[in-house]
Amino acid sequence: MTAAASKKPGDPPADPKVYGWCPGALRPMMSGDGLVVRVRAPLGRLSQEQAQSVARLSQKHGNGLLDLSARANLQMRGIREQAHRRLIDGLRELGLVDDDIGAEARRNVLLTPFWTPDDDTHRIAQDLCQRLTQASDLTLPGKFGFAVDCGPLPLLQDTAADIRIERGSEGLILRADGTDKGLPITxxxxxxxxxDLARWFLKSGGAPSGRGRMKALIASGITLPRGHVAGALRAGFRPAPGPVPAGLLAALEFGQIDAESFAQLAAHAPLRLTPWRMLLLEGVSTGVTCSGAIFDPADPRLRVTACTGAPGCPQALSPTRQLARDLAHSIPADSKLHVSGCAKGCAHPGPAPLTLTATARNRFNLIRNGKAADRPVKTDLNAFALRQTPDLLTAKD
Ligand code: SF4
Structure with missing residues (x-):
C-alpha cells in the first residue's frame, strides 16, 4: 500500500519540502510567480532614494510586489529570470548587494529597528556585518543568523536567531539561542x-551535512564554552502599529506591499525594515495616509496571517490570502487566524489559536491552538462554507 493510500482523513498533511536555505539577491529562489530576490539592506535601513529606486526596480523587473520577511529582509517578487542580472546591477548601484553569495549568506544579522546612530546596537551590528563579510572560511548553515538587540527593551526575543547579543541585567551579553546563560561582553x-561562538557551533557538530540550528545543539545537552554564566532573561516586547519614539510603524497586510505604496511611504522618510511585518518611518509621528499600510492596532486585518499560497508558492495546495481577508472581520479581537497553503506553516511557524491548513484547492483542516502541521479538530472544510459560516472556526464540534 502506498503512503498516500494509507492516509486517513484526520492525518496531518504530508511533509512539505524543506529547502534548508534562504533566497538572497545573488541566489534567488524560483517561486510560482517568478524569482524571489531577497534584499538584505545594510542595518535594515533604506534611505528615501534607495527605497524609491527599489520600488521602481520591482515594477520594472518584477510583479511590483514586495514582501517583508520575518528576518526583516525585503523580498522582491515575480522577478523575470532574464531580468535578474539587470536587477542586480541596479541594486548594486544602490549599495544593496554583497560581493559574493558566501558573504551575502553569512551577513545574516538582524538588529533592533529602534537603534540610534552610534548606540551599542548600531556599533556592534556594523562591526559584526563587516567581520562576517570578511570571514570567507566560515560556512554556516543557510538559515543560521545573528540578532543584535541592545536597546533598553528587548525587542527580538520572539524572532529566530542562533546567536544573540543583548542587554542582560548586568550589561551586554552574548547568548546562544536555547539557553539563558550568557557571556559578558562589551x-x-x-x-x-x-x-568565536559560531565557530564553536560548527566544531561541536552543530551542522552535520551543513544543516542545523543552535537551539538544537543546546538541547542536546552540550556543555557551553567557558564564561557563559547564568543570567536573567528579560521578557520580550512587541510594538503595535502607530507612533513610537523612533517614528511611525506601518503594518503591512500579510507582510506585503505594492511598489507604489512603498514609494509613497518612502516619500515621507527613510524606511527601517522590522521583523514584525511592519516598516518604521524614521522620525515621522503622524500625517501619513497610505492604502497599502495599516496604522491602527485594532484593524481586523492584523488578526489574520497567511502565507503566499497558490499560485505564488509552488508547494501551495490552495489560495490562502483572500480567504484570510474575508474571514478577518469574524475573528475575535483577542484571537488570531493563520491560513496556510500547506503544512509547512511559513507565515506563522509557531502555534496559533486558529489555523486553517490547506489539504487541496479550497479545502482546509482546522487546528486549534496548534501549528499548521498539527492534528486537526475538523477536516475537509471548504472555503465557501467557511465564508458563509465563519462560526465553523470557533464552534465546538
Ligand atoms: S506554507 Fe505557504 S508559502 Fe510555505 S511552502 Fe507552504 S504554501 Fe508555500
Whole structure:
C-alpha cells in the first residue's frame, strides 16, 4: 500500500519540502510567480532614494510586489529570470548587494529597528556585518543568523536567531539561542565573541551535512564554552502599529506591499525594515495616509496571517490570502487566524489559536491552538462554507 493510500482523513498533511536555505539577491529562489530576490539592506535601513529606486526596480523587473520577511529582509517578487542580472546591477548601484553569495549568506544579522546612530546596537551590528563579510572560511548553515538587540527593551526575543547579543541585567551579553546563560561582553568585544561562538557551533557538530540550528545543539545537552554564566532573561516586547519614539510603524497586510505604496511611504522618510511585518518611518509621528499600510492596532486585518499560497508558492495546495481577508472581520479581537497553503506553516511557524491548513484547492483542516502541521479538530472544510459560516472556526464540534 502506498503512503498516500494509507492516509486517513484526520492525518496531518504530508511533509512539505524543506529547502534548508534562504533566497538572497545573488541566489534567488524560483517561486510560482517568478524569482524571489531577497534584499538584505545594510542595518535594515533604506534611505528615501534607495527605497524609491527599489520600488521602481520591482515594477520594472518584477510583479511590483514586495514582501517583508520575518528576518526583516525585503523580498522582491515575480522577478523575470532574464531580468535578474539587470536587477542586480541596479541594486548594486544602490549599495544593496554583497560581493559574493558566501558573504551575502553569512551577513545574516538582524538588529533592533529602534537603534540610534552610534548606540551599542548600531556599533556592534556594523562591526559584526563587516567581520562576517570578511570571514570567507566560515560556512554556516543557510538559515543560521545573528540578532543584535541592545536597546533598553528587548525587542527580538520572539524572532529566530542562533546567536544573540543583548542587554542582560548586568550589561551586554552574548547568548546562544536555547539557553539563558550568557557571556559578558562589551561593544568592542561583541563581534569577535559572536564569531568565536559560531565557530564553536560548527566544531561541536552543530551542522552535520551543513544543516542545523543552535537551539538544537543546546538541547542536546552540550556543555557551553567557558564564561557563559547564568543570567536573567528579560521578557520580550512587541510594538503595535502607530507612533513610537523612533517614528511611525506601518503594518503591512500579510507582510506585503505594492511598489507604489512603498514609494509613497518612502516619500515621507527613510524606511527601517522590522521583523514584525511592519516598516518604521524614521522620525515621522503622524500625517501619513497610505492604502497599502495599516496604522491602527485594532484593524481586523492584523488578526489574520497567511502565507503566499497558490499560485505564488509552488508547494501551495490552495489560495490562502483572500480567504484570510474575508474571514478577518469574524475573528475575535483577542484571537488570531493563520491560513496556510500547506503544512509547512511559513507565515506563522509557531502555534496559533486558529489555523486553517490547506489539504487541496479550497479545502482546509482546522487546528486549534496548534501549528499548521498539527492534528486537526475538523477536516475537509471548504472555503465557501467557511465564508458563509465563519462560526465553523470557533464552534465546538
Ligand atoms: S506554507 Fe505557504 S508559502 Fe510555505 S511552502 Fe507552504 S504554501 Fe508555500
Amino acid at each position: 561593544s568592542a568585544t561583541a563581534a569577535d565573541a559572536a564569531l
